[in-house]
Amino acid sequence: QKEVEQDPGPLSVPEGAIVSLNCTYSNSAFQYFMWYRQYSRKGPELLMYTYSSGNKEDGRFTAQVDKSSKYISLFIRDSQPSDSATYLCAMSVVNAGNMLTFGGGTRLMVKP
Amino acid sequence: SQTIHQWPATLVQPVGSPLSLECTVEGTSNPNLYWYRQAAGRGLQLLFYSVGIGQISSEVPQNLSASRPQDRQFILSSKKLLLSDSGFYLCAWTPGAQETQYFGPGTRLLVL
16 A cells, blocks of 8 residues: 555546545655646656644645545646646655655646 | 745656756755656656755665755766656755745656
8 A cells, every 4th residue: 555645536626616626645754745747758746735733725725634544535626728748746754865755646636 | 935846847868878867946045955856647756855965865766866965956867767767757846944835846757
Protein backbone atom coordinates (compact mmCIF):
# COMPACT_ATOMS: atom_id res chain seq x y z
CA GLN A 1 0.00 0.00 0.00
CA LYS A 2 1.33 3.43 -0.93
CA GLU A 3 1.70 6.01 1.83
CA VAL A 4 -0.33 8.53 -0.17
CA GLU A 5 -3.13 7.47 -2.52
CA GLN A 6 -4.63 9.68 -5.19
CA ASP A 7 -7.11 8.76 -7.91
CA PRO A 8 -5.26 9.24 -11.22
CA GLY A 9 -8.39 10.27 -13.12
CA PRO A 10 -8.82 11.75 -15.61
CA LEU A 11 -11.57 13.82 -14.06
CA SER A 12 -13.59 15.66 -16.67
CA VAL A 13 -15.94 18.49 -15.66
CA PRO A 14 -17.76 21.29 -17.48
CA GLU A 15 -16.57 24.87 -17.08
CA GLY A 16 -17.99 26.50 -13.97
CA ALA A 17 -18.30 23.25 -12.00
CA ILE A 18 -16.99 22.77 -8.48
CA VAL A 19 -14.11 20.31 -8.51
CA SER A 20 -13.11 18.11 -5.59
CA LEU A 21 -9.70 16.48 -5.61
CA ASN A 22 -8.71 14.13 -2.84
CA CYS A 23 -5.85 12.22 -1.26
CA THR A 24 -5.78 9.64 1.49
CA TYR A 25 -2.73 8.77 3.51
CA SER A 26 -1.62 6.19 6.02
CA ASN A 27 1.10 7.93 8.06
CA SER A 28 -0.51 9.71 11.00
CA ALA A 29 2.74 11.66 11.56
CA PHE A 30 2.15 13.83 8.50
CA GLN A 31 1.58 17.43 9.61
CA TYR A 32 2.22 19.57 6.52
CA PHE A 33 0.00 19.22 3.48
CA MET A 34 0.49 20.76 0.05
CA TRP A 35 -1.19 20.84 -3.32
CA TYR A 36 0.74 21.35 -6.52
CA ARG A 37 -0.57 22.04 -10.01
CA GLN A 38 1.39 20.69 -12.95
CA TYR A 39 0.68 21.70 -16.52
CA SER A 40 1.78 19.35 -19.28
CA ARG A 41 5.57 19.41 -19.75
CA LYS A 42 6.06 21.91 -16.91
CA GLY A 43 7.37 21.71 -13.37
CA PRO A 44 4.85 21.47 -10.48
CA GLU A 45 3.69 24.79 -9.06
CA LEU A 46 2.80 25.15 -5.39
CA LEU A 47 -0.89 26.04 -5.03
CA MET A 48 -1.78 25.60 -1.38
CA TYR A 49 0.03 24.79 1.83
CA THR A 50 -1.63 23.94 5.15
CA TYR A 51 -0.39 22.84 8.51
CA SER A 52 -2.31 20.25 10.55
CA SER A 53 -6.11 20.18 10.30
CA GLY A 54 -8.60 22.72 9.04
CA ASN A 55 -9.42 24.72 5.94
CA LYS A 56 -7.48 27.29 3.98
CA GLU A 57 -8.93 29.41 1.22
CA ASP A 58 -7.15 31.29 -1.57
CA GLY A 59 -9.38 32.76 -4.25
CA ARG A 60 -11.21 29.93 -6.00
CA PHE A 61 -9.18 27.28 -4.19
CA THR A 62 -9.90 25.74 -0.77
CA ALA A 63 -7.68 23.16 0.87
CA GLN A 64 -9.16 20.98 3.57
CA VAL A 65 -7.39 18.59 5.94
CA ASP A 66 -9.13 15.96 8.06
CA LYS A 67 -6.41 14.29 10.11
CA SER A 68 -8.84 12.03 11.94
CA SER A 69 -9.79 10.44 8.62
CA LYS A 70 -6.31 10.86 7.07
CA TYR A 71 -7.95 12.62 4.14
CA ILE A 72 -7.16 15.88 2.38
CA SER A 73 -9.10 17.70 -0.31
CA LEU A 74 -8.67 20.54 -2.76
CA PHE A 75 -11.82 22.28 -3.96
CA ILE A 76 -11.85 24.47 -7.05
CA ARG A 77 -14.85 26.76 -7.47
CA ASP A 78 -16.01 28.11 -10.83
CA SER A 79 -13.54 25.87 -12.65
CA GLN A 80 -11.97 27.24 -15.82
CA PRO A 81 -10.38 25.53 -18.83
CA SER A 82 -7.09 27.00 -17.60
CA ASP A 83 -7.42 24.78 -14.50
CA SER A 84 -6.90 21.73 -16.71
CA ALA A 85 -3.73 20.17 -15.32
CA THR A 86 -2.49 17.38 -13.09
CA TYR A 87 -2.88 18.07 -9.36
CA LEU A 88 -0.42 16.49 -6.96
CA CYS A 89 -0.87 16.30 -3.23
CA ALA A 90 2.20 16.18 -1.01
CA MET A 91 2.77 15.90 2.70
CA SER A 92 5.58 15.79 5.20
CA VAL A 93 6.47 15.02 8.78
CA VAL A 94 7.76 17.76 11.08
CA ASN A 95 11.55 17.95 11.30
CA ALA A 96 12.11 15.30 8.64
CA GLY A 97 14.53 17.28 6.51
CA ASN A 98 11.84 18.84 4.32
CA MET A 99 11.19 15.48 2.66
CA LEU A 100 7.88 15.29 0.88
CA THR A 101 5.75 12.25 0.09
CA PHE A 102 3.73 12.75 -3.08
CA GLY A 103 0.55 11.27 -4.39
CA GLY A 104 0.57 10.06 -7.97
CA GLY A 105 -1.49 13.00 -9.21
CA THR A 106 -5.01 13.47 -10.57
CA ARG A 107 -5.45 14.69 -14.11
CA LEU A 108 -8.23 17.29 -14.37
CA MET A 109 -9.87 18.38 -17.62
CA VAL A 110 -12.25 21.35 -17.58
CA LYS A 111 -14.27 21.51 -20.78
CA PRO A 112 -15.58 24.86 -22.12
CA SER B 1 12.72 36.92 -5.35
CA GLN B 2 13.97 33.40 -5.76
CA THR B 3 14.13 31.61 -9.10
CA ILE B 4 15.27 28.18 -10.14
CA HIS B 5 16.76 27.31 -13.50
CA GLN B 6 17.31 23.99 -15.21
CA TRP B 7 19.06 23.20 -18.44
CA PRO B 8 18.88 21.90 -20.94
CA ALA B 9 15.10 21.92 -21.35
CA THR B 10 15.12 18.91 -23.67
CA LEU B 11 17.78 16.31 -24.37
CA VAL B 12 17.93 13.30 -26.67
CA GLN B 13 20.84 10.98 -25.96
CA PRO B 14 21.92 7.55 -27.20
CA VAL B 15 22.15 4.60 -24.83
CA GLY B 16 25.58 4.44 -23.21
CA SER B 17 26.31 8.14 -23.51
CA PRO B 18 27.11 10.37 -20.51
CA LEU B 19 24.67 12.82 -18.95
CA SER B 20 24.97 16.13 -17.15
CA LEU B 21 21.92 18.12 -16.07
CA GLU B 22 22.32 21.37 -14.20
CA CYS B 23 20.14 23.19 -11.72
CA THR B 24 20.81 26.60 -10.20
CA VAL B 25 18.85 28.64 -7.68
CA GLU B 26 18.99 32.43 -7.43
CA GLY B 27 18.01 34.77 -4.64
CA THR B 28 18.62 32.51 -1.67
CA SER B 29 21.49 30.96 0.23
CA ASN B 30 22.04 27.49 1.69
CA PRO B 31 18.90 25.94 0.20
CA ASN B 32 18.08 22.26 0.41
CA LEU B 33 18.17 20.90 -3.14
CA TYR B 34 16.44 17.88 -4.65
CA TRP B 35 16.46 15.86 -7.89
CA TYR B 36 13.29 14.02 -8.89
CA ARG B 37 12.39 11.90 -11.89
CA GLN B 38 8.86 11.72 -13.24
CA ALA B 39 8.13 8.92 -15.71
CA ALA B 40 5.30 9.46 -18.18
CA GLY B 41 1.93 9.46 -16.39
CA ARG B 42 3.51 8.62 -13.07
CA GLY B 43 4.34 10.36 -9.81
CA LEU B 44 7.55 11.91 -8.60
CA GLN B 45 10.46 9.72 -7.58
CA LEU B 46 13.06 11.36 -5.34
CA LEU B 47 16.55 10.59 -6.61
CA PHE B 48 18.94 12.75 -4.56
CA TYR B 49 18.84 15.53 -2.02
CA SER B 50 21.46 17.85 -0.60
CA VAL B 51 21.52 20.00 2.53
CA GLY B 52 24.84 21.67 1.73
CA ILE B 53 27.90 21.84 -0.53
CA GLY B 54 29.32 18.37 -1.08
CA GLN B 55 26.54 16.72 0.95
CA ILE B 56 24.52 14.32 -1.18
CA SER B 57 22.04 11.66 -0.10
CA SER B 58 20.82 9.05 -2.55
CA GLU B 59 17.32 7.66 -2.33
CA VAL B 60 17.40 5.17 -5.18
CA PRO B 61 20.42 3.03 -6.18
CA GLN B 62 20.98 3.38 -9.92
CA ASN B 63 23.50 4.53 -12.49
CA LEU B 64 22.90 8.21 -11.70
CA SER B 65 24.93 10.42 -9.40
CA ALA B 66 24.61 13.97 -8.11
CA SER B 67 27.01 16.65 -7.03
CA ARG B 68 26.75 20.05 -5.41
CA PRO B 69 29.92 21.98 -6.25
CA GLN B 70 28.50 25.35 -5.16
CA ASP B 71 25.85 26.45 -2.68
CA ARG B 72 23.17 27.07 -5.30
CA GLN B 73 24.21 24.57 -7.97
CA PHE B 74 23.08 20.97 -8.20
CA ILE B 75 24.20 18.61 -10.96
CA LEU B 76 22.79 15.25 -12.01
CA SER B 77 25.14 12.97 -13.92
CA SER B 78 25.51 9.57 -15.45
CA LYS B 79 28.50 7.87 -17.05
CA LYS B 80 26.38 5.58 -19.25
CA LEU B 81 22.70 6.18 -19.88
CA LEU B 82 20.15 3.36 -19.99
CA LEU B 83 16.85 3.33 -21.85
CA SER B 84 15.10 3.32 -18.46
CA ASP B 85 16.70 6.68 -17.64
CA SER B 86 14.24 8.42 -19.97
CA GLY B 87 11.87 10.73 -18.15
CA PHE B 88 11.21 14.22 -16.91
CA TYR B 89 13.88 15.39 -14.44
CA LEU B 90 12.90 18.02 -11.93
CA CYS B 91 15.06 20.00 -9.57
CA ALA B 92 13.50 21.50 -6.46
CA TRP B 93 14.64 23.69 -3.61
CA THR B 94 13.42 24.63 -0.19
CA PRO B 95 14.47 27.27 2.31
CA GLY B 96 15.85 25.39 5.26
CA ALA B 97 13.09 26.37 7.70
CA GLN B 98 10.13 25.63 5.44
CA GLU B 99 8.49 22.38 4.46
CA THR B 100 7.38 23.39 0.96
CA GLN B 101 9.47 22.67 -2.11
CA TYR B 102 9.63 24.81 -5.22
CA PHE B 103 10.25 23.17 -8.55
CA GLY B 104 12.20 24.16 -11.62
CA PRO B 105 10.89 23.93 -15.19
CA GLY B 106 12.33 20.43 -15.70
CA THR B 107 14.46 18.68 -18.29
CA ARG B 108 12.86 16.17 -20.62
CA LEU B 109 15.35 13.35 -21.35
CA LEU B 110 14.82 10.78 -24.05
CA VAL B 111 17.33 7.94 -24.27
CA LEU B 112 17.27 6.08 -27.58
